[in-house]
Amino acid sequence: xxxxxxxxxxxxxxxxxxxxxxxRDRGPAVSPGEVGDxxxxxxxRRFTAAAGKAxxxxxxxxxxxxxxxxxxxxxxxxxxxxxxxxxxxASLPPAPRVAPATSLSLPALVGVALLATAGxxxxxxxxLGPVGAGGAxxxxxxxxxxxxxxxxxxxxRRLPILGALAGGxxxxxxxxxxxxxxxxxxLLAAGAGLVVAALLVLLATVAQSVGVPRRRVALVGDVVLAxxxxxxxxxxxxxxxxxxxxxPPGPLLGVGVLLVAVLAWVVDGRLDSMPARSLRESGSxxxxxxxxxxxxxxxxxxRALTAGxxxxxxRWVSRFHGVRGPATALVAADLAQLRRSPxxxxxxxxxxxxxxLATVVPQLANVPGVLVSxxxxxxxxxxxxxxxxxxxxxxxxxxxxxxxAAKTVRRLRMVVPGAALLVxxxxxxxxxxxxxxxxxxxxxxxxxxxxxWAAATVRAAYRxxxxxxKPLVSTPFGALPTGVTTVVSRGPDLVVLCLLxxxxxxLLRHVTPTFLMLQLAGAAIAFAxxxxxxxxxxxxxxxxxxxxxxxxxxxxxxx
Amino acid sequence: MPQPxxxxxxxxxxxxxxxxxAPVTFTLHPGRALALVGSNGSGKSxxxxxxxxxxxxxGGKLTVLGREVDERTVxxxxxxxxxxxxxxxxxxxxxxxxxxxxxRGHGVLDAWDRVDELLDEFGLVDHxxxxxxxxxxxxxxxxxxxxxxxxxxxxxxxxxxxxxLDRRMLSALTDRLLAEKxxxxxxxxxxxxxxxxxxxxxxxxHLDDERNELLSAADAAxxxxxxxx
Numbered sequence: 001x002x003x004x005x006x007x008x009x010x011x012x013x014x015x016x017x018x019x020x021x022x023x024r025d026r027g028p029a030v031s032p033g034e035v036g037d038x039x040x041x042x043x044x045r046r047f048t049a050a051a052g053k054a055x056x057x058x059x060x061x062x063x064x065x066x067x068x069x070x071x072x073x074x075x076x077x078x079x080x081x082x083x084x085x086x087x088x089x090a091s092l093p094p095a096p097r098v099a100p101a102t103s104l105s106l107p108a109l110v111g112v113a114l115l116a117t118a119g120x121x122x123x124x125x126x127x128l129g130p131v132g133a134g135g136a137x138x139x140x141x142x143x144x145x146x147x148x149x150x151x152x153x154x155x156x157r158r159l160p161i162l163g164a165l166a167g168g169x170x171x172x173x174x175x176x177x178x179x180x181x182x183x184x185x186x187l188l189a190a191g192a193g194l195v196v197a198a199l200l201v202l203l204a205t206v207a208q209s210v211g212v213p214r215r216r217v218a219l220v221g222d223v224v225l226a227x228x229x230x231x232x233x234x235x236x237x238x239x240x241x242x243x244x245x246x247x248p249p250g251p252l253l254g255v256g257v258l259l260v261a262v263l264a265w266v267v268d269g270r271l272d273s274m275p276a277r278s279l280r281e282s283g284s285x286x287x288x289x290x291x292x293x294x295x296x297x298x299x300x301x302x303r304a305l306t307a308g309x310x311x312x313x314x315r316w317v318s319r320f321h322g323v324r325g326p327a328t329a330l331v332a333a334d335l336a337q338l339r340r341s342p343x344x345x346x347x348x349x350x351x352x353x354x355x356x357l358a359t360v361v362p363q364l365a366n367v368p369g370v371l372v373s374x375x376x377x378x379x380x381x382x383x384x385x386x387x388x389x390x391x392x393x394x395x396x397x398x399x400x401x402x403x404x405a406a407k408t409v410r411r412l413r414m415v416v417p418g419a420a421l422l423v424x425x426x427x428x429x430x431x432x433x434x435x436x437x438x439x440x441x442x443x444x445x446x447x448x449x450x451x452x453w454a455a456a457t458v459r460a461a462y463r464x465x466x467x468x469x470k471p472l473v474s475t476p477f478g479a480l481p482t483g484v485t486t487v488v489s490r491g492p493d494l495v496v497l498c499l500l501x502x503x504x505x506x507l508l509r510h511v512t513p514t515f516l517m518l519q520l521a522g523a524a525i526a527f528a529x530x531x532x533x534x535x536x537x538x539x540x541x542x543x544x545x546x547x548x549x550x551x552x553x554x555x556x557x558x559x
Numbered sequence: 560m561p562q563p564x565x566x567x568x569x570x571x572x573x574x575x576x577x578x579x580x581a582p583v584t585f586t587l588h589p590g591r592a593l594a595l596v597g598s599n600g601s602g603k604s605x606x607x608x609x610x611x612x613x614x615x616x617x618g619g620k621l622t623v624l625g626r627e628v629d630e631r632t633v634x635x636x637x638x639x640x641x642x643x644x645x646x647x648x649x650x651x652x653x654x655x656x657x658x659x660x661x662x663r664g665h666g667v668l669d670a671w672d673r674v675d676e677l678l679d680e681f682g683l684v685d686h687x688x689x690x691x692x693x694x695x696x697x698x699x700x701x702x703x704x705x706x707x708x709x710x711x712x713x714x715x716x717x718x719x720x721x722x723x724l725d726r727r728m729l730s731a732l733t734d735r736l737l738a739e740k741x742x743x744x745x746x747x748x749x750x751x752x753x754x755x756x757x758x759x760x761x762x763x764x765h766l767d768d769e770r771n772e773l774l775s776a777a778d779a780a781x782x783x784x785x786x787x788x
Binding site: 027028029030031032033034035036037038039044047048051052054055056134135136138139140141143144145146147148272273274275276277280 | 589612613614615630631633634636637638640641645647648649650651652653656657660661662663664665666667668669670672673676677690706708709710711712713715739742743744745
């Protein structure tokens, strides 16, 4: 039966039910040719991999060379890291016989740090999938009528293995650097870290396979991270002293391994029922994150981890009542971005606690310990506060829509990070002041240092892309691309140079009026540098002035 | 009465619980083509994503071949061929190998012969050994469309198939879709091209956030032509 003539007025939706031919619901109606048995998923994976290998142009010698190079680099890196950890361990003073009322023992701090690491791992596992299919795989594999298990097995193994290795390494470093007195203990601790990390990632995979949204798993990780900070405060204020952090005995570790095997089996069994939409989303994020890691682009990594794990539609629309013009619009938008990213708010809160925690752990309450804690915490807080600036850098068209000069945009982008980092600095430096015995000048130092952190945040957010054409410098850890390091150092350079008075005050454990004056000058310099729209380094500009080959292009107008 | 290939009853689709258009109702039988038309953002692609199982409906009922949409089943994936705007390819697989992967992956026995025919039909013979990265955007689009026809299917879902195609290729695609209907295949497509809709579709559903309207293909073509560029 033919369909209605074109141009006929339809009588209703059900008019389309009129069939055009005989019932063809037994098997596909249209086929390009004779259809036989379906191939196995494994053969499809092998066909794709074989084509890749055939066109890779890599000989066995070059492959072995790459493996050798990678193994040597990892071994040197691991040896160096454990060497540093041993040095830290050897330089730690012994625990006091009588602990102060407000204090945290080193084992308790490590316990809290392990809880925080678990939170970060779960959060990352939620954001990255854990199981996903990249762009090509999702477009060309997932629509095939073959079992997904065979296609997804390698992807399903990847993140639990990576997570386990990362977990084992973190635990091993923490134990060797702060607690471990025997290699056997450190090995057992590393084994426990490996097993627990694998369990956490596998649990996240099970959650994904039963349809739990990625953002919910990520939120669980963020909550655990926040709880670890709260736990640290409670333990420190309560003066709870944990004399030793026990490592699990071998048999318990064996049970853990058994649990990992069971969960891995459960995950394997559920791969066939993984919905394509979840695999596509996770694969897209993982591909973006992997690209960011390979190209050493921390901004892109942040975007990858943030995108897709936030709610797609807001329950309410911000009215932006305080907006009076383009300047306030820009600031309000930055503030909304920060407010709507719970991960970054949690990061800011945790970062505010880190320096204080260092001052209440007797073995870390010394100049090196506190200095390192401020640097680490400042880095975390700065990264968390720069979401608006990073978004502006990614979409320069947003900035250009507003009638504002590029320099003014940079300055306005410092407002929200400045406010957030001022709160962070006041909380962090209040702890430092208590440690140094005179809080007031430290709080002034915090106020004067906050603009430097804000300027560094914006400078880092607007840094140009890495220049891979510059020469490599050979180091014991492998070849170091100079065109990348000069770019990655934009932002941290301001922290190092313009906060010099703060660093010296920390080294001396004393703030003088001269330091405050110098810090004020440092803030002014940082503000000027952070407002600059030039993207080339001083060396690049000298090259350009002399007619030489520039290392990087000048900044685009408006950026 | 044969069972419909796809049926939607008060289907609600959207993101984060917010529907992108009014509830959608349609029934599509074998040998028929339904076009989804409407302005940008009216929900055409979102409806298609729900039909192929890439988006969970937030309300209403949606069945394909008499069953609720579940793209995890082999039966569903065997029956539904879709060409969306996925511009992603295996970097090491040639054009012909991509098509072979699809055909052989669906159990087509003489897959290389079918691939040769499709390469010829979609003007890709000269690029059979090329890697997708070396193709123009129009050629990549032709590869995606060819892949949609390289496998058995009962329902063909196309999202703006006219995109990046020249007039000659668009005409060839029109003939291909008419042949698809004549062979008993059902076509569900979103389109902004009045000529394609007029030539291929039996009916068109105009999507809007207030009210969806079932139109004849001719009326839909006229409506599309009125949408400002």
